[in-house]
Amino acid sequence: MNEQDGDGRAAETTERPLVSGPAHLADDEFYRALADRTRRRLAYYLTMQSETTVEDSTTALVGWDVSGQGSMASPSDHKEMRTALEHVHLPMLADAGLIEYDPDSGTVAAEDLHEDVEWLLERSITTDPE
Amino acid sequence: MFDDLIEEARKRRKRLAVYTQTPEQRREDRLRLYDVDIEYRQLPPAGPAPFVAIYDGGDFAGAIDREGVEQLLAPPVVRPGSTEGVSEGYRALFDVLAHTLVTTRDRNQLLAASRELEDRAFRVGAGTFRASFQRLSAFETQVDAYRHLASGTGLDIHIYGAGDWTPPDIEGITYHLTDDPAVTRHWAIAFDGGGNDQQACGLAARETDGEYTGFWTYDPDTVEEIATTLDAVD
Numbered sequence: 001m002n003e004q005d006g007d008g009r010a011a012e013t014t015e016r017p018l019v020s021g022p023a024h025l026a027d028d029e030f031y032r033a034l035a036d037r038t039r040r041r042l043a044y045y046l047t048m049q050s051e052t053t054v055e056d057s058t059t060a061l062v063g064w065d066v067s068g069q070g071s072m073a074s075p076s077d078h079k080e081m082r083t084a085l086e087h088v089h090l091p092m093l094a095d096a097g098l099i100e101y102d103p104d105s106g107t108v109a110a111e112d113l114h115e116d117v118e119w120l121l122e123r124s125i126t127t128d129p130e
Numbered sequence: 131m132f133d134d135l136i137e138e139a140r141k142r143r144k145r146l147a148v149y150t151q152t153p154e155q156r157r158e159d160r161l162r163l164y165d166v167d168i169e170y171r172q173l174p175p176a177g178p179a180p181f182v183a184i185y186d187g188g189d190f191a192g193a194i195d196r197e198g199v200e201q202l203l204a205p206p207v208v209r210p211g212s213t214e215g216v217s218e219g220y221r222a223l224f225d226v227l228a229h230t231l232v233t234t235r236d237r238n239q240l241l242a243a244s245r246e247l248e249d250r251a252f253r254v255g256a257g258t259f260r261a262s263f264q265r266l267s268a269f270e271t272q273v274d275a276y277r278h279l280a281s282g283t284g285l286d287i288h289i290y291g292a293g294d295w296t297p298p299d300i301e302g303i304t305y306h307l308t309d310d311p312a313v314t315r316h317w318a319i320a321f322d323g324g325g326n327d328q329q330a331c332g333l334a335a336r337e338t339d340g341e342y343t344g345f346w347t348y349d350p351d352t353v354e355e356i357a358t359t360l361d362a363v364d
Contacts, residue, residue, distance in 0.1 A: 045173070048173065049171075056147075056171065058190075060149060060173075062193055063149055063182075063183055068179050069195060070195070072192045072198070073193040073194070074192060075189070075190055075192070078193075125174075
């Protein structure tokens with residue numbers, strides 16, 4: 001698994017093998033959780049917040065969509081995103097152990113992620129063509 | 131009275147959430163020109179370019195690129211009927227910020243807002259359009275735009291102001307010379323929508339020592355109050 005780096009990162013991971021690193025990186029559920037741009041963006045956004053809400057997470061994602069565009073995210077875009085977060089994305093990220101999500105209080109927080117996981121998240125964002 | 135309307139707008143505060151990598155720049159944020167509550171959210175380093183979300187009474191009203199907001203703060207002033215240089219997001223933001231008080235020393239900001247309303251009247255093409263320019267000399271730079279507005283439409287246009295300049299006769303435009311402080315201290319616009327309430331729009335701003343405080347609106351009742359106030363000075 002640590003063979004795929006090939007950009008100078010490999011040397012670092014050799015010194016600190018992933019075997020003793022995050023359990024996430026060998027977990028299928030982790031990859032399923034991150035097999036979607038919205039969930040990658042959300043997980044990455046949350047790495048900067050101590051604790052936030054479903055409302056703020058929704059706004060961050062619809063704002064991300066219009067960032068760099070000349071258009072405006074509408075209340076219906078926001079509503080649609082909120083429904084998708086509540087029904088699909090937040091539970092998946094929580095099940096994969098990437099975030100803490102309390103559907104009753106509407107609070108969302110990143111789990112304390114291993115630096116390799118954070119690095120992977122950031123790389124997935126910076127290499128996204130959009 | 132315009133001052134009552136301005137106080138009314140002050141009560142309807144909106145909340146802006148600014149998502150940015152550099153919240154430390156908050157102090158010089160030009161969004162502070164608007165009478166809104168502003169909060170800042172930290173974006174991660176590889177995240178999106180900064181954007182702004184607007185909340186109206188707790189409800190999400192819209193989100194737009196920070197650059198789009200800059201356009202509103204330093205707006206392009208275009209001819210009525212021309213959409214060049216004005217993005218769709220800018221128009222949407224303009225709608226969202228209706229009834230929000232803005233305080234500015236930059237006349238261009240109010241001029242751009244006025245142009246949005248003139249443009250709407252141009253597109254409707256009928257109805258009564260009233261504008262107070264404080265002093266008719268302030269209308270001088272607007273003559274071409276208003277000639278265009280009058281000749282391209284069936285609008286009944288009324289211009290109010292102190293008589294410190296003699297404007298040219300233009301078909302469709304009636305001038306009202308007055309020294310009434312309701313006119314000379316305020317920048318006001320009222321368009322009745324040409325029979326369609328949904329197209330009604332207006333603006334009222336008070337000038338104090340070169341600083342303007344005012345709002346624009348799409349609320350037909352408020353627009354009618356502005357129109358009635360202008361009518362009364364005649």
